[in-house]
Amino acid sequence: MPAGQDFPAFPYAPYGVQQDFMQSLYSCLQEGGIGLFESPTGTGKTLSLLCSVLQWLQDANNAAAADVPQGDLMPANEAEPDWMRQQATEHVQQANACRAAKQILLDMTQKRAESHFGRRHRPSAKSPHQGAVDSGDVCGDPDDENFLLDDAGGQASMRSLLNNSDASSSDSDTAQESVPPSRKRIQVFFCSRTHSQLSQVMAEVGRTPFKESLSFVPLGSRKALCINAGVQKLGTVARMNERCLELQKPKAKKRDSTGDRKQTSKSSPGCPYLKASSKRAQQLKEEMLKEVLDVEDLAARGQQHRSCPYYATRHALPEADVVLLPYSSLTTQASREAVGINLQGAVVIVDEAHNLVDAVGSAHSAQVSLSQLQASEAQLAAYLTHFRQRLSPSNTQQLNILVLVVTLLAKVLLKPAAAQQSRLDSTAAASSTCSIQLLNHFLFEHGLDNINMFRIVRFMKESKLLFKVSGHYEHQLTKAARCPAPFSTQTPQVCIPAIDEEGSGLSALHATVAFIGALTDDAADGRILIDLQQGTLKYLLLNPAAHFAQVVEETHALVLASGTLSPLPLLQRQLFPHHPLSRLHTFTCGHVVPASRLLLLPLPCGPTGLGLDLRHATRSRPGMMDELGRLLMNICQAVPQGVVAFAPSFAYIAQLHQHWQASGLWDRLSAKKVTFVEPRTAAAVATCLQEYSAAALATAAPPASGWAGQSGALLLCVVGGRLSEGINFGDGLGRAVVMLGLPFPNPMDIELKEHMRYLDGLSATPATSSEAQVSARSQQTAGQQYYEELCMKAVNQCIGRVIRHQNDWAAVLLADARWSQSVDSHGRGSSSLLNQLPAWMLPHLADFGPLPPLGCPLLVRPARDARREAAILFNSPTQTYLDVPARFCRDMALTRGLSVQNKTSSPAKDSAKSSVETGLKLFSDGKFRDALQYFESAMQAGPSDDEARAALYNSACAHAKLKQWQPATDAVRKAVNDYQLRLTVAIKDADLEQLRETREWLDALDTMRGGLSSRSVAGLRAEAKAPFRLARILTFQGLFAGAAIGLVISSTRLFAALTGQAGAPDTIETARNFGINLVGAVLLAFLLRRDLTSQSKDRRTVEREEAFARLQVSIGDRVLP
Known part of the structure; x- marks a missing residue:
């Protein structure tokens, strides 16, 4: 070496x-x-x-x-490697075989050329097509010979020679x-x-x-x-x-x-x-x-x-x-x-190989739509009709079989969803309109099992069917546009089928031929996805290794x-x-960048201490979106130039954008940095990136709207979008990259579920691959590993957008509570998520030491040392940083290993309002005991009713966080009874959720005079289970009253019409109005009764649960509450 x-x-x-x-x-x-x-x-x-x-x-x-x-x-004892000698031998054998085959074909061609290409095309009577050719009419078919299928089974080679x-x-x-x-x-x-x-x-x-x-x-x-x-x-x-x-x-x-070919002086001009x-x-x-x-x-x-x-x-x-x-x-x-x-x-070198698996999968997967199948069927039928007299018997037979195959495939998508659903294989996954079937089962189910697909594929390849049929179709369209009159007497729906843009010409045949070719794959390597709603058939490759094995072996x-x-x-x-x-x-x-220029930091919680639970079920909660907004606001204040944040989807970015605009957070972000959102269209991405670059690097003049007070830019991108891969966010374009959550794919996606099921099936067969066994890593199955690794692959691509050269510097921030589960007590990665990050990044993982319960050691830092610490971390001039507002200062350090001790002084005698505000800051920091001291100080400072109500209620929340149930209950009761706190506030507050389940709370409900009895509270809890039911009941009651009044009036008018009184209205119209009012009243009565019954049932359930909660259980000598 x-x-x-x-x-x-x-x-x-x-x-x-x-x-x-x-x-x-x-x-x-x-x-x-x-x-x-x-x-x-x-x-x-x-x-x-x-x-x-x-x-x-x-x-x-x-x-x-x-x-x-x-x-x-x-090795010293060999003149050249075995693989080189084997390669040379194989090439010699291949060249000899080619020369021998070519000589045989030439001999056969000389003997059979006359019989095969001469006599077969000498009919005793001219066909209509031949007459058109001989007459030399401009709308005839002089070029039909170019579109005639080559004979399969060896004849193609002879014709070519x-x-x-x-x-x-x-x-x-x-x-x-x-x-x-x-x-x-x-x-x-x-x-x-x-x-x-x-x-x-x-x-x-x-x-x-x-x-x-x-x-x-x-x-x-x-x-x-x-x-x-x-x-x-x-x-x-x-x-x-x-x-x-x-x-x-x-x-x-x-x-x-006579039917003999005329010898022309020269061949086609060609290229x-x-x-x-x-x-x-x-x-x-x-x-x-x-x-x-x-x-x-x-x-x-x-x-x-x-x-x-x-x-x-x-x-x-x-x-x-x-x-x-x-x-x-x-x-x-x-x-x-x-x-x-x-x-x-x-030797094969594949650079940028992270997309190789997707490239292999897409190259061997195939999808065809119903319109493409119908277009292909029409083209094939028209071609067969036009050339039936000229095709060889074998080509005619294979073409008829191919038309049958296309027809049967089209029928699959024409079947009703219910019928399709009832025939699913027991191992197949399905929804109402989309189903997965095993390849063999698909062939048997739809009558394709007795057709030799391999022979069909070979026929299409040897006869050059794809280009011949599509070329004939395009030629016919051109002639129809040039000479419409002669075609009006024929059958245009056969010769020139009407085909929409999706299924036009070559694209429809390409899709059909590709799908039929996919049906020859190994049955274990793929599945057939039938989507009746979209009208598509898709061959889904599950084992790309089967098609890449030849490259590996050779x-x-x-x-x-x-x-x-x-x-x-x-x-x-x-x-x-x-x-x-x-x-x-x-x-x-490893990277050439020094350790001081890169920070990898998991962020399990936000600025207020709220854990960042960004799972799909919880990430859209208003409180969670507010916390993400505050998080980005703090990052934008701490980080200069460009900040790039990645979210799991366009839908979630739109949701965040809408919520932040309503709450005012978007305006605050825009006041700090110029904000951009990745557009959905490819054409707009380049413009967005150009504008972001100018704002991040401050290389362009502010627009008419002004960038006054703004420093740098914030770009919200989508994981898997156009900006998440292949884009250079080096230097000032990406001083921080923020992952907002973990981009796990949709677990209900039918293709993903089938892929996971396939991998789990491999792991159940030890002979298939020892690597497919259940991982020792947290005992995940192969399918679960695949699901997690798909997420981490997307994460790695996103965070790889920054640090592009030796002198670059940036921070990689992973905002999600699940990252903290991957950190051990020493701040190092210990489980699967962090271990799947790029190995060169792991040495830069921040070593926090023991973290405080709600510590988030990057986003906020002591204002006095903010500039100095920023310079230490980023090696950047300190004047590029702005001080962080004092209300966010807690437990923060920008340098790894820097521990900040915020000692809380004893509460001094101060006004009730300032004591409550100080207590609220401490409460948001997680310092609940210190916050209680300030709330108690506020109660001793002669507070107003509003200040006392705030102090008591927040002290109740602090006691609840400390699991001190009785003091918490007493504080709420005092706030309700003495200072007019609405009990509904306490019932709906998430901070008191655990308190509301305790015996102390249930016993105190009847003693709270907040205008609600325990029965009223039970009613509120019952209504919380169906928040729109009360509105429906009130609406139905009003509509029912109106229908009843209308029914009485129409009854009176109908009686007058039937008895023939003077000035009576029209009988038919009055009867119709009476029927409408009657039906409406009956329907509204039914709906109203349904909601009232549901309301009563829920209330009884809540009351029974509260009664059971008050029971005492005796176990021996012990009485448990």
């Missing part, structure tokens, strides 16, 4: 963490296998990756070229995509998520000497590399692929009157860039191999040479040392084969790297279940 000086390509002296990273990666590549490398953003991860990987590649190439032992790279004999090699896609020659050296495939990230990688390569000694080829889709304007304007990748392949085919040959001279194509290829070009540079060079850069990369691929590609090209076998990637013995080394891969067990379980984590090469790099 090389020492530090053996990485000479590193452009400057590496930090210790960078040196360790490169040495560990070099060792992993030398040994082979799987490596998981975690390096925080700002530590030069990409450059360290490149220098280590390319140094190893260069050493391996040099050793192989010299044909001598590689020292540290291989025959076409190749008629056209130049540049016209043929088969020639362009032939098997590449065997590699002479090891290849490295460097993958990242997007082309822009790969462009950054290429820029880093340009800083190293490897740009001269190694060759680099970027791979991209036609969307990124195509330079044909006519193809580019099609927009979607699928349409561009289809058009590109069409341009490479020879023009369809017309037939003469001018693909038909470029071999000299220009070779020049473009050589420039690509000699220089470091990204896809944008390559497209520009293609324009310059007027040669196709897409196929230039394909030709250069076998000769490249390093291939750069988005990892969407790596996730499926079909995409690897389409590009020509051979992973045997290669490569010499597979390295996943990212700034945040944690939690690693989740990644291992999803991609490498048969490789225990202990057998993987893992490396977690």
Whole structure:
């Protein structure tokens, strides 16, 4: 293994963490296998990756070229590694097999060409379609031959070879995509998520000497590399692929009157860039191999040479040392084969790998809607009708079966929900309109079990059905728009089916073909989600490892790297279940930032001491939202420049925003910092981020509304939103990042529940994977671990937005009481949540020492030392901080390990009002005994009625917090009887909740003269169970009275009409009014009786509970209250 000086390509002296990273990666590549490398953003991860990987590649190439032992790279008794010799042997065998197969196909083609392509198309009488072609009518079908399905089962290859004999090699896609020659050296495939990230990688390569000694080829889709304007304007990748392949085919040959093909003078013009001279194509290829070009540079060079850069990369691929590609090209076998990637013995580096599992899952999942199925069915039926006389018998048969499959799938979504629900498998999870079914059960249930799906998929691939049928559909639409008259006599609903935008053309067939292909997956690896409300069928992949296994098996080394891969067990379980984590090469790099510049701090409570219970059921309580607002207000006062807060969802942010606006907290936040909320639309995100950056860094002039008095900015973001990943909140853009709660996914989500059930099923089968067993960590099942790890993965992405380089500084604040359950008595992480944070952050966890019961040691600090302590923590000029209001000063320290002793002096003789206010501050701080002294002092200072009422009531609350039930009860009784405190206040106060359940309280209720007897109190408690019932009763009573009056009046008028009295109203109209009043009165009477009965029942229940609470129980000689 090389020492530090053996990485000479590193452009400057590496930090210790960078040196360790490169040495560990070099060792992993030398040994082979799987490596998981975690390096925080700002530590030069990409450059360290490149220098280590390319140094190893260069050493391996040099050793192989010299044909001598590689020292540290291989054992001394071997000339070259076994995997290299095996790779070379396999390439030789593959090339020989390809040459033999091609010769056989050529021989067969020469013998069968006449019979297969000549005589079969010589009918004795012309069909209507042929007549249109021969007549040369502009609205005929001269190009139908281009849309005719290739014959499956080997005939496709023969047709392709025959076409190749008629056209130049540049016209043929088969020639362009032939098997590449065997590699002479090891290849490295460097993958990242997007082309822009790969462009950054290429820029880093340009800083190293490897740009001269190694060759680099970027791979991209036609969307990124195509330079044909006519193809580019099609927009979607699928349409561009289809058009590109069409341009490479020879023009369809017309037939003469005998049915024989006419020999044309030249083939289709095709793509001018693909038909470029071999000299220009070779020049473009050589420039690509000699220089470091990204896809944008390559497209520009293609324009310059007027040669196709897409196929230039394909030709250069076998000769490249390093291939750069988005990892969407790596996730499926079909995409690897389409590009020509051979992973045997290669090294695969996946940067930004935290999204790799999602990419594999989305690539192999499939969803199709009812409209898309119906559109596909119509297109297939129209195609079959149009080409029935020209299709081979086997193609006709398979096409009919495919139409049947699509029809049966559409019928699934047309079934009533009740019928669908009654047929669910016993292991399936379901709701009223959404259900999950096992794959085999789905096939049996809907009559698809007797159809060979594998044969259907093979037929669609070999016949190129996707592009042929959709191309014919688009061609028919174009002809209908150009020549509507001839089509009016045909059946347009068959030839040109009406299809909406969602299911139009190629997209509908793509979705249908993808879903049918998913039905061939292993039954244990996925489920079928049937959503009758949305009208969709979805194949949900539960085991991405099954589709990623080929990559793992073929490569010499597979390295996943990212700034945040944690939690690693989740990644291992999803991609490498048969490789225990202990057998993987893992490396977690520390950060280059000094310890004094980062603070990781859990916040279990808010500024008033209220515990931050941010579970879904409690986070929307008004008191909890107020506490979060006060928390952010304090953070904004303590932290300069930018503060970024992440909430679990857009809905919760909207709820907080609305509540804070109503309470005035939003105005207070806006007065301190310019406030922003992440928009839902992608177009508005960039504008929001730009405005936030300007406000946080104060680089822009204040808007017309003014920023007077504001310092920095506050940005509310959504976990999993566009601002939670890939955005740089370094330096002043993110001096603090605040997690408001824990973003656990919805536990009722049907896909999540099925995934958890699947993982629990694996853990019940020990032979499947030893890593899937129930974790020793708090005895969680595999499904529960997965649920928790999904949450922590989202948290890690959010908090990784800050600390982007060595000189950066920030605080990471975790606002939720559940974080405190992960801290032991010494302030260190002890359980699952904190241990799943990035390992490089854990050393920065604040060491509080023993915390006070309600201590929150960051947000508030002693005003006298606030500026000095802020400077110690953040290494920032002290003048950037503002003093915190005195009412918030308690138990706070901004530096780790700083303990603040706020000694409470004895209450001095003061006015009753000031004593009550001081007591309230102490009460909010959790100092209940000290607060009692001030409340008692207030009662001795000659208080007014209002002051005495406040002192007594708050002393009752303090006694209740200390579990002193009798003094608390006496204080409430005195406040009610002597100072007109309303008893309802005490009944509804959360601070007295435990007091109201005690015997002392129940006994004292009858002695309180607050205008309520114990029966009245029971009535209030009963009404609290149904808060809107009393309003309904009053409403129903009023409406019933009105209906009764109307009934009496209409009865009198009806009697007059029936007896024929003079001036009597119309009988029919009067009878109708009488009926309406009668029905209304009966309905209102029923509703009123229902609510009165419920009210009486609840009141009796409350009275019985209170009576039982007063009973005494005798156990031996003891009497228990």
